[in-house]
Amino acid sequence: MTQKEHFERLPQKIRELILNGGEEERITFIERPKFIEHTKFEKLCEKLDELYYAPKTNRIRSLLLVGESNNGKTEMVRRYKKMKFRNDIESETMDYEDPVLLIQAPSRANLHELYDLFFMEFLVPYNKNESLVEREQKIKYYCDRFNIKMIIIDEIQNALIGSITKQREFMAGVKNLSNTLKIPIVLVGTPKGTSLVVNDHQLKSRFVPTRIKRWSYDDDYFSLLYAIETSLPLKKPSLIYEKEKFAMDILELSDGLIGEIISIVSLMAKYAIQNGDEAVKPGMLKKIKYVPAKDREGVVYADEI
Numbered sequence: 001m002t003q004k005e006h007f008e009r010l011p012q013k014i015r016e017l018i019l020n021g022g023e024e025e026r027i028t029f030i031e032r033p034k035f036i037e038h039t040k041f042e043k044l045c046e047k048l049d050e051l052y053y054a055p056k057t058n059r060i061r062s063l064l065l066v067g068e069s070n071n072g073k074t075e076m077v078r079r080y081k082k083m084k085f086r087n088d089i090e091s092e093t094m095d096y097e098d099p100v101l102l103i104q105a106p107s108r109a110n111l112h113e114l115y116d117l118f119f120m121e122f123l124v125p126y127n128k129n130e131s132l133v134e135r136e137q138k139i140k141y142y143c144d145r146f147n148i149k150m151i152i153i154d155e156i157q158n159a160l161i162g163s164i165t166k167q168r169e170f171m172a173g174v175k176n177l178s179n180t181l182k183i184p185i186v187l188v189g190t191p192k193g194t195s196l197v198v199n200d201h202q203l204k205s206r207f208v209p210t211r212i213k214r215w216s217y218d219d220d221y222f223s224l225l226y227a228i229e230t231s232l233p234l235k236k237p238s239l240i241y242e243k244e245k246f247a248m249d250i251l252e253l254s255d256g257l258i259g260e261i262i263s264i265v266s267l268m269a270k271y272a273i274q275n276g277d278e279a280v281k282p283g284m285l286k287k288i289k290y291v292p293a294k295d296r297e298g299v300v301y302a303d304e305i
Contacts, residue, residue: 006237010230017233023273026233030266030273035079036227038258039220040212044076045083047210051184052084052100052150059206060178062185064156064197067212070259070293073188076212077102077152084150099149105189109162111173114153115139122146132173140180151177152186157193171196171203178206214256217248225250228262229280232269236279240265246282253285255294264290 007015017029044065051061067073081100103121106113112128115135119126122142126135143151159170178185187193187207197203215221225241232238240247254260268284271277277284 001237001239003236014231014233018235021233026273027270029233030269034231035075036224036231036258036262037079038224038227040072040258041076041079044212045080048080048150048186051186054184056182058179058182060182060184062178062207063187064194064207064209065186065188065212066191066194066209068214068257069190070257071212071214072258073212074154077154077186077188081152097146099147100152101143101148101150102152102154105153105155105158107158107161109159109166109170111170114170114173118142136173136176136180139177143181143183148181148183150184150186151181152188154188156187156189156196158189159196160192167196168200171200175203175206215251215254215258215261216256217251221251222247224258224261225265228265232265232280234269234272234278234280236277238272238280240280243282246285249282249285253290253292255292257293260293264288 007018010018017026021029047063051063054061065073065077081098081102084100085098101118101121103114103117106117111132112135115132116126116128118139119142124142126138130138142148153174159167162170174185174187185207187197191211194209197207197209215224222241225247229238229240240250250261250264254264264285265280267288267290268280271284271287272280
């Protein structure tokens with residue numbers, strides 16, 4: 001690939017950064033969190049849109065989305081929320097501003113604390129002493145008022161912290177909200193969170209379990225590598241997706257987790273800028289001294305001083 005072809009495939013923002021930014025500015029850009037669009041996100045958007053645009057019925061379909069830590073769950077649902085916000089404020093009707101409500105589950109199975117989070121997101125006063133029924137009615141009022149079309153509750157595995165009674169009360173409250181509001185609820189968490197749903201027949205039939213798989217060595221993975229590479233302000237093409245062994249080594253080191261894949265490639269990109277290579281190369285994998293996530297669980301130190 002020629003230098004000209006490399007520049008032409010890059011987004012305008014990246015080209016300008018390469019031409020006008022110094023080393024420090026480009027490294028800062030690499031370190032800054034950014035969302036990389038990929039095929040798994042596209043598939044998730046299709047699933048969420050099926051729920052989002054479905055007509056209201058007495059039995060609303062919902063979703064339980066699970067995946068390993070650092071596999072992009074939270075980033076994807078945040079991006080989906082942002083997309084819906086952008087699309088709706090650009091519409092002519094301006095019926096609502098932010099139709100997807102995204103909250104993080106409380107740190108334990110406590111339904112009152114969950115409802116508190118709803119009111120905090122609505123930016124309205126609330127009374128902690130009200131009954132659960134009163135609070136559910138108020139949540140319905142504000143969801144209707146703000147035209148909420150979907151609720152996403154992240155880190156749902158937090159609801160496993162607490163007694164079995166508290167866990168059941170928590171999940172019953174989530175189910176009641178779905179029945180009352182007649183809008184889809186998406187639960188997001190690690191595989192541990194599936195036990196909150198699969199052990200209850202009613203919940204299992206309502207919240208369809210869907211898993212985000214780890215990345216594997218296939219065309220989707222190569223497409224991801226291309227998207228990551230074209231998000232980096234490097235002066236030369238790396239063509240990671242064309243180097244089979246290099247791509248496989250990155251995949252194995254990352255354990256198939258997108259957060260790890262992005263971190264590995266980003267560290268090599270920083271190294272490439274600092275050393276004047278301006279392209280990510282296979283030999284850099286050893287240079288960055290990356291410790292895989294599975295090894296970090298056993299506290300393997302990445303460096304010594």
